[in-house]
Amino acid sequence: MAALMSTLTKDSGEELAHRGRGRPRDEVVRGRILSAALAVLEDLGFANATNDAIAERAGASKATIYRWWPNKAAVLMEALSEAITQELPFPDTGNLRDDLRLQLRNFIKLLTGRRGRVFKAFVAAAQTDLDVSEAFRSVWVQPRRANAKAILERYRNDDMREGVDLDLVMDCLYGPLYYHVMVRHAPISEEYADALADLIFDAIKKRDCK
Amino acid sequence: MAALMSTLTKDSGEELAHRGRGRPRDEVVRGRILSAALAVLEDLGFANATNDAIAERAGASKATIYRWWPNKAAVLMEALSEAITQELPFPDTGNLRDDLRLQLRNFIKLLTGRRGRVFKAFVAAAQTDLDVSEAFRSVWVQPRRANAKAILERYRNDDMREGVDLDLVMDCLYGPLYYHVMVRHAPISEEYADALADLIFDAIKKRDCK
DNA sequence: AATTTACGATACGTGGAAGTTTCGAAAATC
């Protein structure tokens, strides 16, 4: 996190420089830049998302971008973070099987939609860029897994057989979807989501025979 | 495949130009270049694997590389192809559960070893480069899945319950491993492989109760 | 021996993107 701070954010002294006398930071511009970053990311992918393109799309100056973010990854990361926050909460219907189905369906919608390109771009960039890797995990993966785990935990005693490893279960839910989209590059359907959810549900549900 | 041919290989006229009078192509150099490409790929990843670095490491001239391959992706792709061919066959012990465990263990060894970096690099590159994407699928993913599917097919009647979707099963086997390594960036153990194999085995094995 | 092709070394041209700087104008404080 320290390494992240050093490269993806500015000093807090810079961050809190609003108190001075001069013209305050234009929050509207900040929003436009982040939106533009996300849009460019969706259109061009991580590698091709240049700051020039972002600036042009935002109707902003490139200098303004570098005034507030230290580098390109920082802008893109904050854009993802803003877009993602409180998105796609794990459903909580009270029924385990329904929860699984719903969550996978929602996730597929996200992966196959415009925002799916952003995800693929970030995962790709994370393979070679340590900062992106850590940021992606802390901003997206970990919070989502924690949320999912907390809800699954409540079903543990009543609906699951003993000794189920929830981390493994989540890998089996999310893994195939990422894999499907990123490695097989195959389209993915809601029926697929249901079949996957059912398979995993079947593997972990409580039953009284071998 | 046509698009691939157009960008990742030279004309067959070039390929078969050996019959001329001059000095024949040095196959040793070809091998050195491909080995070097793989080594550089393992060290630096796809994006940072420059042809200059490959040439230097191979003790060859960059001009020689461009004499035989049209661009960077072509060299890297052929390097991967050579390294991968007939590697990691799906085991065939006669026991479904053992097959699953063995395959996952072997795959983990590959993913966590030096060559794992190559995989991650290719998957990452495939997100933005269509040629790499198609080549990776045709050279690696599809052959491996076909092999695995053929073997799993033989267990279908005797050991699996009805209606099991083998493609889905393979997604559940490979998906979590890719996911684990590429998205969570977490280390992965043989115990994890066994637990995953057991979970999936348990989900598809024949049984006579709900 | 003459010719043809391949190789290594190296320099070169090119393009793209990161990040910086300059400048005039706008919006705030004191």
Next chain:
DNA sequence: GATTTTCGAAACTTCCACGTATCGTAAATT
């Protein structure tokens, strides 16, 4: 009104890697 800070525009520098070109030399054919 003077000062301070931000913004937009655009030129600029820097860097890096792709791909090409040149040249002297090595290995083959005829």
